[in-house]
Amino acid sequence: MTQYLTITSDFSDETIIKKSRFIASLKRITSEEEALAFIATTKKTHNKANHNCYAFMLGDQDQIQRASDDGEPSGTAGVPILEVLKRNQIHDVCVVVTRYFGGIKLGAGGLIRAYAGSAASGIDAVGLVERLVMQTVHLTIQYNQLDSLNYWLQQNAYPTPQIEYSDVVTLTLPIRLTETTSFSKAVTDLLGGNVTLTLGQEGYQEIPYTRA
DSSP states (O other), X not given: OOEXXXXXXOEEEEEEETTEEEEEEEEEOXXXXXXXXXXXXXXXXXXXXXXEEEEEEESTTOOEEEEEOTTSSTTSSHHHHHHHHHHTTBOXXXXXXXXXXXXXXXXXXXXXXXXXXHHHHHHHHHOEEEEEEEEEEEEEEOGGGHHHHHHHHHHTTOOOOEEEESSSEEEEEEEEGGGHHHHXXXXXXXXXXXXXXXXXXXXXXXXXXXXX
C-alpha cells in the first residue's frame, strides 16, 4: 500500500463495565506470526483473566483476517472487535481485549457493546497516523529562483525543504510517491525548465491523522 491508516504506537486501555474489567491491548503487526506471538504474550500476562478475545487484519487488501471469542458466546467478542478495525479502516493492527469477569452477566448484546466499545476506546485514546510512501526529491536551481520556488511550495502546502548553498541552490524534500510525476511537471513549468530534478529514496513517513 502506498498509504494506509494505523495506530500511532502500541497501547493498552482499561474500561470497567458492570464490575468487569475490559483491557484493550493494541499492537502494530507486520505478519500473522507477530500477531499470534502478541496474543500469546497477552494471554500469558493476563493468565488469570476469564477471556482474551482478539482480532487482527493484515495485508494490502486485508486478505488475512482473524478473530476469536476465546470462550465467550459465539459472535459476541472477536467479530465485534474486527468490525471496529474495519469501521476505522485500520490496517496491520492486532487488538486483544482481556476480560476479568466482575460477577454481572452482560448478555449477548451487552458483550458485543463491551468488546466493541473497549476496542474503539483504545483506538480513540492512542490515536491514528497515516503512513505514506514518500520519495525524496532534489531540486537544483539558481539563486534568483529560490524565492519564487519557496513561495510556490508554501502556497501548495509542500513540506519545508532542506536547503544547501554552493554555486547553485539545492532543495531536498519528501513528496508523496503518487504525486512525484505531477510535482516534477509543475516545478519544471514554474521555473521554465531551468531546474535539475533528481528522485531519491522511497520510504514510509507518518503523519498524524484526524478524522474530518
